[in-house]
Amino acid sequence: MTAKNDLGYRQIALDLSRRIIDGEFTRDSVLPPEHRLVEHYGVARGTVRHALAALARQGTLSPRQGSGWTIQSTLQTQSFAHLRSFAQWAVSKGMVPGGRVTDTARCRADARESRRLRVALHDEVLRVTRIRSLDGRDVMLERTTYPRWVADAIESLPADEPSVVQAMHDRFGIVTAHADHTIDAVSASSADSALLSVRRSSPLLRVLRVSYATDGRAIEFGDDRYLPGTVSFQVSTSVTTNSLMRNASPAD
Amino acid sequence: MTAKNDLGYRQIALDLSRRIIDGEFTRDSVLPPEHRLVEHYGVARGTVRHALAALARQGTLSPRQGSGWTIQSTLQTQSFAHLRSFAQWAVSKGMVPGGRVTDTARCRADARESRRLRVALHDEVLRVTRIRSLDGRDVMLERTTYPRWVADAIESLPADEPSVVQAMHDRFGIVTAHADHTIDAVSASSADSALLSVRRSSPLLRVLRVSYATDGRAIEFGDDRYLPGTVSFQVSTSVTTNSLMRNASPAD
DNA sequence: TAGTGGTCTAGACCACCGT
DNA sequence: CGGTGGTCTAGACCACTAT
Incomplete structure (x- = not known):
């Protein structure tokens, strides 16, 4: 994927997960800001945040207000x-x-x-x-x-x-x-x-x-x-x- | 609380949690539907759902589409x-x-x-x-x-x-x-x-x-x-x- | 079918971070 | 200060459950 085709927070979470595994984002680096993910996937901010929250619960990401979403673990x-x-x-x-x-x-x-x-x-x-x-x-x-x-x-x-x-x-x-x-x-x-x-x-x-x-x-x-x-x-x-x-x- | 005073999904989650502990809702019973909680707390549905999701992550509640939110545990x-x-x-x-x-x-x-x-x-x-x-x-x-x-x-x-x-x-x-x-x-x-x-x-x-x-x-x-x-x-x-x-x- | 939760939109304002 | 995430609103439509 990595394109803006369809929708759904699950697919977005999966895609982000995939991109992290593939090394597009490395450990301790910061994800693109939410508004850019919104552009990229062509969905509303709430949907992007839903996906990010799912990845955070699973230990992959961690948000910091004012900074961004850092990659916690590529494991x-x-x-x-x-x-x-x-x-x-x-x-x-x-x-x-x-x-x-x-x-x-x-x-x-x-x-x-x-x-x-x-x-x-x-x-x-x-x-x-x-x-x-x-x-x-x-x-x-x-x-x-x-x-x-x-x-x-x-x-x-x-x-x-x-x-x-x-x-x-x-x-x-x-x-x-x-x-x-x-x-x-x-x-x-x-x-x-x-x-x-x-x-x-x-x-x-x-x-x-x-x-x-x-x-x-x-x-x-x-x-x-x-x-x-x-x-x-x-x-x-x-x-x-x-x-x-x-x-x-x-x-x- | 249990009133519609202020706002915030944390307070709502806390209030629901307290009401469950206090026995207002018993184990295996079903919470009032979301739209009623929306009325009760005087907030948007998203806020209520945010609170419910937080309680679900703690194992307190469990949703079933088409049915409702059942109380999983009062411990x-x-x-x-x-x-x-x-x-x-x-x-x-x-x-x-x-x-x-x-x-x-x-x-x-x-x-x-x-x-x-x-x-x-x-x-x-x-x-x-x-x-x-x-x-x-x-x-x-x-x-x-x-x-x-x-x-x-x-x-x-x-x-x-x-x-x-x-x-x-x-x-x-x-x-x-x-x-x-x-x-x-x-x-x-x-x-x-x-x-x-x-x-x-x-x-x-x-x-x-x-x-x-x-x-x-x-x-x-x-x-x-x-x-x-x-x-x-x-x-x-x-x-x-x-x-x-x-x-x-x-x-x- | 009516009622429930599941998902999504397109805004808005606030709190916090860094420069 | 501009940029970031945190929270909230007020709708909308869909999927599932019960009857």
Whole structure:
């Protein structure tokens, strides 16, 4: 876009987000003043402000009266306010998600998998390793274990399926109703470092993730490792919604 | 209030909030339609909507197109501080929190601080560095910047004050109403490594944290760096309840 | 269909920032 | 001082919900 074609604060927010990601505006720089954005997009000032406010809530921008809107972060943040898959989240941020499977194997569940997936120890499970990318750049290494009841569906998907969650929903009617995430930091293992092209023992942001179907069965157990500086997670708390928990035991 | 005296979306939001707390509107009931609130407060619809949107962001209200604004929660203040404060969280987990100030300095706000705290660039701020421990073991390095309006209160606290949040509340009536957290992973800087006794460039879990008072002013901007394996963050999300749920089970 | 919220317009005035 | 964001007005039309 970047033109004045259509309208809508959502599209404008998406376009601005896109332009920030593309480097048209850099961190700590100031956005063009509102009246210029109004010209550019051909909408009323209120609409532009609606878009800017949305980006501010998401941590991308920050206004200062009398000065302008400065770019807070060019990082993309995942908010837990919405339960989204990697691909759906990427699309909502105006980026192109990618993925490729590097390894897949039928195995017997180890202790950790049996605990998280609530299947019997040594039950058959499917382990899949994927590299996930944003706009063509690898940003995350995902190791997911699926219980037997979803394994066949997963194996039938193409290796470069961009959105596994979407495909599971569309093709098999398997819906994620609930998910638990545990976040911590780890050193890259030698396997990690090879797949993500980073030095061994460099820091990675790890998200352990278990998602559940509407009937409560676990759909998958994932260990996602993000390159630092590419993705961060954001939690907004208020008196009424407590969405964040600290946990003292090691994440596993 | 509850009258149509003055104006301003903040006052309207505050008034609605108070009326909800006072029980005039109960949980799961529906607010009067916007046009009636417009009459009641004697302002334009945009102003009413601005106030409603603010309450919605706090989790108090939730709109449904075609229906109305339903009251999501009538809860307020108390339990909140318990989850937000490092010290109180530790106590609730049966651990003994500790802390010591290693550095404190009055400075001029740099670009990042002025952005996050919404104070002018080069405004005077107070920077405090603390080491925080659990059961006598150092687990976290905390660098916090306070704006001028809280700096004096902070400086009056003893260096080993275990719970800053608690003290601010009890002694000065400064209450945290809302907070944003951004979580990612970083390499330990040389300063980090010295203070936390880890190798340089080893992974740390970083939490950037801005907390706000009830009137919306920023109370503090913090950069907390946790040793991996000591603390993790857990988030539980579900599709049906847009607001997030707490999960009391341990990470493992 | 009537009533609700969702979005948008085209102005206006004020408060704050920098020079 | 001129330029910026912050707030407000008084309309308008659309999309969705209930009946």
